[in-house]
Amino acid sequence: MPTRTAAKTATRTPAKERLSRAAVARAALALADAEGIEALTIRRLATGLGVTPMALYWHFKDKDALLDGLAEHLFAEVTLPADDPDGDWAEQLRQVFDALLAALARHPAVALVVKSRILGNDPGRDVSERILGLLRRGGFSVDRAAQVGVYALITMACIVADEPGLEVGVSDDERDAAVRGRWAALQALSPKRYPNIVDSAESLTDCAASDQWLELGLDTLMAGIRAQAPR
Structure with a gap:
C-alpha cells in the first residue's frame, strides 16, 4: 500500500557500500519515496550519502542515468511467480500483475517515471518477457500482445500514481x-x-482503502484483457 506520509531519508551507510551502484540506486529510490521525484538530484543525493557529487558520477553520468538505475532497482523487487506452462494463462498473468503492482505501490512517487524504463534493464525485461509470453499463450498475436502489455503497464503506473488522496513528501x-x-x-x-x-x-x-483501490484497478484491467483474448 502506498505510504502517504513522508519518511526520513535513509541513514548513511558505510563508505564502501554507499559508493556501490546498487547502494546509490537504493538511496535514490529512498529519497524519491520520502520527498518526491522532484527532490531527486545528483547533488541532493550526494549530500544525503555524505559524498561529493563527483563520487556518484562514477556510477551515473547524469540524472537520466540515475533514473535508469532507480528503475532497475524497483523492478528487481518484483517477485515473479513460478511459471506453469499447463496452467491458466490469465490466472498466471494476474499473479504477475499483482507482483508488479505491489512493487510499484511501494514507490508511488516514481511509478510514472519507471514505466518507460522497464525494457532498459534485466529485471524489467524479465517481467516483460513473462507478461508477453502469457499473453501469447492466451492467443494474442505478437503485435497485440505488445500493445496490451504496454497498456497494462501504463494502467498500473497510473493506478498507483493517481490514487485519490495520495501525497508524497508531505506531512x-x-x-x-x-x-x-x-x-x-x-x-x-x-x-x-x-x-x-x-x-x-x-x-x-481521498481513497479510504488503498488495497481495495489497487485490487479494483487490476480487476478492471484483467476484465478487459480477458474480454479481448482470442481463446
Whole structure:
C-alpha cells in the first residue's frame, strides 16, 4: 500500500557500500519515496550519502542515468511467480500483475517515471518477457500482445500514481489539508448541474482503502484483457 506520509531519508551507510551502484540506486529510490521525484538530484543525493557529487558520477553520468538505475532497482523487487506452462494463462498473468503492482505501490512517487524504463534493464525485461509470453499463450498475436502489455503497464503506473488522496513528501497535516481543499472545491459545485460529482466528492478526493483501490484497478484491467483474448 502506498505510504502517504513522508519518511526520513535513509541513514548513511558505510563508505564502501554507499559508493556501490546498487547502494546509490537504493538511496535514490529512498529519497524519491520520502520527498518526491522532484527532490531527486545528483547533488541532493550526494549530500544525503555524505559524498561529493563527483563520487556518484562514477556510477551515473547524469540524472537520466540515475533514473535508469532507480528503475532497475524497483523492478528487481518484483517477485515473479513460478511459471506453469499447463496452467491458466490469465490466472498466471494476474499473479504477475499483482507482483508488479505491489512493487510499484511501494514507490508511488516514481511509478510514472519507471514505466518507460522497464525494457532498459534485466529485471524489467524479465517481467516483460513473462507478461508477453502469457499473453501469447492466451492467443494474442505478437503485435497485440505488445500493445496490451504496454497498456497494462501504463494502467498500473497510473493506478498507483493517481490514487485519490495520495501525497508524497508531505506531512499528514499537509496531506489532510490538500484533501480537504479538493473536497471543498467539489462540494461547492452546483448539485443540480453536477449531482453525481457532489455525491462522490469524498471518494474522488481521498481513497479510504488503498488495497481495495489497487485490487479494483487490476480487476478492471484483467476484465478487459480477458474480454479481448482470442481463446
